[in-house]
Amino acid sequence: MTKERVLSGMQSSGRLHLGNLVGALSNWVRLQDTYDCYYFIADWHSLTTGYADPSEIKGSTRDLLINFLAAGLDPEKCTIFIQSKVLQHSELHLLLSMITPLGWLERVPTYKEKQQELKDRDLSTYGFLGYPLLQTADIIIYRAKYVPVGIDQVPHLEISREITRRFNHLYKEIFPEPEALLTEFPKVVGTDGRKMSKSYDNAVYLSDSPEEVEHKIRTMVTDPARVKKTDAGNPELSPVYQLHKVFSSKQEQEQVAIGCRTAGIGCIECKKILIQNVFTVMEPIWEKRNDIIQHPEILQDVVEKGTEKARTVAEETMRLVREAMGLY
Numbered sequence: 001m002t003k004e005r006v007l008s009g010m011q012s013s014g015r016l017h018l019g020n021l022v023g024a025l026s027n028w029v030r031l032q033d034t035y036d037c038y039y040f041i042a043d044w045h046s047l048t049t050g051y052a053d054p055s056e057i058k059g060s061t062r063d064l065l066i067n068f069l070a071a072g073l074d075p076e077k078c079t080i081f082i083q084s085k086v087l088q089h090s091e092l093h094l095l096l097s098m099i100t101p102l103g104w105l106e107r108v109p110t111y112k113e114k115q116q117e118l119k120d121r122d123l124s125t126y127g128f129l130g131y132p133l134l135q136t137a138d139i140i141i142y143r144a145k146y147v148p149v150g151i152d153q154v155p156h157l158e159i160s161r162e163i164t165r166r167f168n169h170l171y172k173e174i175f176p177e178p179e180a181l182l183t184e185f186p187k188v189v190g191t192d193g194r195k196m197s198k199s200y201d202n203a204v205y206l207s208d209s210p211e212e213v214e215h216k217i218r219t220m221v222t223d224p225a226r227v228k229k230t231d232a233g234n235p236e237l238s239p240v241y242q243l244h245k246v247f248s249s250k251q252e253q254e255q256v257a258i259g260c261r262t263a264g265i266g267c268i269e270c271k272k273i274l275i276q277n278v279f280t281v282m283e284p285i286w287e288k289r290n291d292i293i294q295h296p297e298i299l300q301d302v303v304e305k306g307t308e309k310a311r312t313v314a315e316e317t318m319r320l321v322r323e324a325m326g327l328y
Contacts, residue, residue, distance in 0.1 A: 009040040017198065018203070023150075031148065038310065040083050041061050048131045070286075088141060089134070140176075149183065186246050191204070193239040224237070229266040231263060235256065252273055256273060
């Protein structure tokens with residue numbers, strides 16, 4: 001039986017951290033065994049907010065590729081490619097811009113949210129406004145059935161479904177409406193208790209050395225009520241305990257929670273357990289990263305093969321689109 005197709009991508013706008021690994025990449029690795037998965041690095045999308053200084057995009061793209069492979073994506077099981085190397089994405093993006101009402105783009109929830117969040121940047125550009133169109137093109141050019149998202153991201157996928165319906169109604173039913181493949185993404189807090197993000201400078205990166213990871217966790221804030229080891233605390237107020245919920249066993253979580261509430265365990269000991277569990281997750285990634293870095297031809301081979309396959313599928317779709325729109 002033919003596998004159903006899944007499409008997802010990540011922006012090349014910085015190094016990957018544990019939040020990215022737990023929230024998306026680990027799920028991608030699981031999906032590649034069940035679906036026909038296309039995973040790409042969205043370097044064009046990075047320009048929608050970072051166009052003024054694109055100097056980091058190339059290095060970030062390379063680091064993403066390394067982490068994709070190090071985390072377990074297998075080019076024999078999934079298609080890995082770089083967005084800008086498949087020019088058909090831009091062609092479909094242009095054609096979709098011809099049929100999409102302006103009001104649809106202006107009402108996308110993240111349009112105003114991002115403008116408020118990134119006040120230091122001029123986002124009064126079409127590239128930023130038209131981000132959902134490029135995102136839609138990314139998905140439907142491969143006629144993907146599913147896009148893995150969390151429940152809170154489902155509304156963001158709806159505009160892609162609306163644009164797809166409009167195209168199919170105006171011309172010919174070429175595209176399936178992309179559906180959300182609902183995934184539970186655990187919340188990964190950063191070293192300061194906020195959501196882990198490179199913007200907050202509170203992230204543990206996959207490219208960090210063991211020494212850096214240990215230092216970041218050892219210096220994390222805990223329950224402010226625990227001034228001394230003999231003080232009882234509330235584990236729910238400790239970012240360290242929130243990370244235990246992601247990386248530690250149920251038994252260890254219970255152990256540190258009880259120890260915190262009864263002052264039976266100190267913060268240093270609590271952190272040692274977490275450090276060991278994070279190391280267990282990261283050590284195989286570090287090993288694979290080092291191997292790939294020492295053999296850069298691996299990246300070149302993965303990109304060339306993935307891009308060739310992606311282009312073939314994308315061009316077949318565009319042939320149908322051009323025919324339906326009466327262009328050729």
